[in-house]
Amino acid sequence: MKDLRCIGCGALLQTENKELSGYTPKSALEKGLETGELYCQRCFRLRHYNEIADVEMTDEDFLRLLNELGTTDALVVNVIDIFDFNGSVIPGLHRFVQSNDVLLVGNKKDVLPHSVGTGKLTQWLKERAHEEGLRPVDVVLTSAFNQNDVRNLMKKIDEYRKGRDVYVVGVTNVGKSSLINSIIKIATGEEEVITTSRFPGTTLDKIEIPLDEDSFLIDTPGIIHRHQMAHYLGKKDLKLISPSKEIKPVTYQLNPDQTLFLGGLARFDYIKGEKQGFTAYFARDLKLHRTKLEGASEFYQKHVGGILTPPQADEVANFPKLRRVEFSIKEKTDLVFSGLGWIRMAQPGVVACWVPEGVDVLVRKSII
Known part of the structure; x- marks a missing residue:
């Protein structure tokens, strides 16, 4: 087992812990050994069901990822949980993105009372972002379960990326994967599309989803915020x-x-x-x-x-x-x-x- 790796993302395969990277059921591992197609459960579900799931990250992985943001010319889409803004802020993100544009996405707007005005909430989020040192190019409110919201977010991403790659970052439990899954569903038009070559897992810690011939939307693992109740x-x-x-x-x-x-x-x-x-x-x-x-x-x-x-x-x-x-x-x-x-x-x-x-x-x- 110690030498078996997922051919989709490179994770070491294991059959013990569903919450850790590289997990695959024993039956799937045995079948994979017969066919030569060894995939972890995360990559299998990505390939066959367009479903993206978070993987765990160590603090070292987290710092490496954040440092990578500052060395690339990209649009950074920072997904936060409107219901838990302070618990979903990435500490020091403004220092790592350097000169890259940040699009702040307030997810889960559907859980707030309808009496909350969109304009007031957007301004509130912008003020809180400024307190954290972030100067987003725009603030977008969305729900991963509302197609109109997701389509609007896709338009905003296309507007601000200007041909560049897009890194989607967020702490765990903000709904980032659900949001990206909704984007994939709208983009492909079918939930059951086989995604063998369309959405390859490139490394253990990120998945690249082609936007065009030259650029990608890059999904990154949920970053652990140490002070979350979850x-x-x-x-x-x-x-x-x-x-x-x-x-x-x-x-x-x-x-x-x-x-x-x-x-x-x-x-x-x-x-x-x-x-x-x-x-x-x-x-x-x-x-x-x-x-x-x-x-x-x-x-x-x-x-x-x-x-x-x-x-x-x-x-x-x-x-x-x-x-x-x-x-x-x-x-x-x-x-x-x-x-x-x-x-x-x-x-x-x-x-x-x-x-x-x-x-x-x-x-x-x-x-x-």
């Missing part, structure tokens, strides 16, 4: 916190000394201020629980994995401890639980947010 959850729980439909905000009237639990993943304490409404923006399947601040820690220890889920009961032992961050709020503000959602606070007050150790919590100008 890295602490199993697949079942990840589905619960990742909105697939328009989120429905829920407003809680809280007095000081009250607490909101966000499942068992995080906690929000209202410490000081006048009674006011706090609007929660989270996936519909994430259950929120209101209780008194006094005794909240004991309540958590007793019920995490039970009425406070996720995490599931059998995962509580491995779930990080919650850390407390206090904020004094002066104006309308979003308190963001990275990778989970946010709570909008309209009036002044003092609050505390509890998140797993390693996960970010921050305040920002209200998006809505």
Whole structure:
């Protein structure tokens, strides 16, 4: 096995871990040994179903890829998750792209309430990008599941690439692969097109999709953002916190000394201020629980994995401890639980947010 490599992407073949590169089922490996066509599952699905899936990257791979961006003349398409902007930003990207143009793509616009105006959201994303040092040539809002959105993105890419290659970059869980799969589907017109020569895997860490005779759209692996909530959850729980439909905000009237639990993943304490409404923006399947601040820690220890889920009961032992961050709020503000959602606070007050150790919590100008 140690000498067997995928002829599509060069990955070392293995049959143990579906999440790692080079995975292929044992039955497929045996058939491949007979036919001489040894493909990993990722390349097989790419060739036969036009489906692109992320592979894992080490920090070293990540730096090598980012450095490559600055040595080529290309358009960089940076896909971020509108629902989790801060958790989907690539730290220091502006330094690596150097003089290359960046097209910022805000994906998953379909999960935000329809009341959010496109113009206001686009301006909001541009302001946040500037804070990160990025100066995108344009900001495009899209949903990978809306053909009109995808077609508009394709037009924008063609407009700004000016004959150059296009690198598509993004952290894990932003929907980058779904977006590229939608582009491929529209471009080919058929889901079942055999893509043996059309979309070859060129190396372990990227796939080149021809745009014309001289240039490619280059899909890169999802980059791991160390502060995402997703890295602490199993697949079942990840589905619960990742909105697939328009989120429905829920407003809680809280007095000081009250607490909101966000499942068992995080906690929000209202410490000081006048009674006011706090609007929660989270996936519909994430259950929120209101209780008194006094005794909240004991309540958590007793019920995490039970009425406070996720995490599931059998995962509580491995779930990080919650850390407390206090904020004094002066104006309308979003308190963001990275990778989970946010709570909008309209009036002044003092609050505390509890998140797993390693996960970010921050305040920002209200998006809505």
